[in-house]
Amino acid sequence: MDGTEPPYLRIVAELRRRIAAGRLRPGDRVPSTRQIVQEWGVAMATASKVLTTLRQEGLVRAVPGIGTVVADTVTEAVAPRRPTLGPELTRERVVRAAIGIADVEGLATLSMRRIATGLGVAVMSLYRYVASKEELLMLMTDAVLAEGALPEPPPGWRAWMELAARTQWALYHRHPWLAQAASFTRPLPTPNAMVQAERAMRAVDGLGLDPVTMVHIYATVANYVRGTAINLEAEAEAAQETGMTDQEWIDSELLPRMEEFPLLSKIPPNSLDLDTLFEFGLRRLLDGLEVLIGDSDGRGDG
Structure with a gap:
């Protein structure tokens, strides 16, 4: 590998070599993200991507309560990978x-x-299809937003907005990076983003609201979903780093310290996972909008 490649790929190559040489055997713990940070002097996010890549290659696996270890069966994946010619x-x-x-x-x-390496083509060949990384990001965003096309909307503004929010939430689960790419002050002018915004605003059209209030309602709900979804990638990285789920981490790290806090100690399991927080916040947000709109259509659904 040359020095122009991302640091995480160089670290992946080194750990792959250690596994291939038997210096790290099946069941051995691989360096944690903190150890990678210390040994290679990289950021925590870079260290997390090292372990993510090794896991995707099938070389390591997460073991709850232990951390990340070399997979039981190490295959030819440890050999240096060469680009192969694929479809046109x-x-x-x-x-x-x-x-x-x-x-x-x-x-x-x-x-x-990185894209050229994955496709097995020269970097410059990509520029025949996309002019820049900025254009590529816009095309990526538009492509994944197409996955979130809403079905025929249900009756009632609240049910309609709730469907849009849940569809968006599912999309962020499939593509956690999308929460970082989205913006409501400088939105990407992609066709599917415009379609989604227009359809969401139609949910509150005809209720006597002015256009500014309508777009603020749409942006407030959409930004709530995005703001919660920004935590998805960090949550996945933390689970990989520790080898524990969020609840396992709370049980081992947080619960022992809660004894002197009677209210905190009463919190039942899984009360702070992102899906639970999303559900609570969405319902309370729609409750507030119901007061603003003053419309009985859909009242009581939350």
Whole structure:
């Protein structure tokens, strides 16, 4: 590997070599994210992507309560990987490859060089299909937003807005990087983003609201979903780093310290996972909008 490649790929190559040479055997713990930070002097996010990549290659697995260890069966994946020629290069193929990389490794590591390596093509060949990384990000965003196309909306503004929010939440679960790419002050002018905004605003059209209030309602709900979803990637990285689920971490790290706090100690399991927080916040947000709109249609659904 040359020095122009992302730091996490160089670290992945080194750990892959250690596994191939038998210095790290099946069941051995691999360096944790903190150890990677200390040994290679990289950021925590970079260290997390190292372990994510090794896991995707099937070389390591997370063991609850222990951490990340070398997988029981080490296959030919430890051998240096060479680019292979695939189907004919197209804009759609470039975009889909970029989405796949961002889904696994995060948006921060996405680069034209990384995409070219994954596709087995020269970097400059990508520029025949996308003019820049900024254009690529816009195409990626539009492609994944197309996955969230709403079905025929249900009757009632509240049910309609709730469906839009849940559809958006599911989309962020599939593509955690999308929460970072989205913006409500400088939104990407993609066709599917405009369609989603227009359809969501139709939910409150005809209720006597002015256009500014209508777009504020849409943006408030959409931004609530996005703001909660920004935590999805960090949550996944923490689970990988510790080898524990969020509840396992709370049980081992937080509960022993709660004895002197009677209210905190009464919190039942899984009360702070992101899906639970999303559900509570969405319902309270819609309750508030119901007061603002003053419309009985859909009242009591929450």
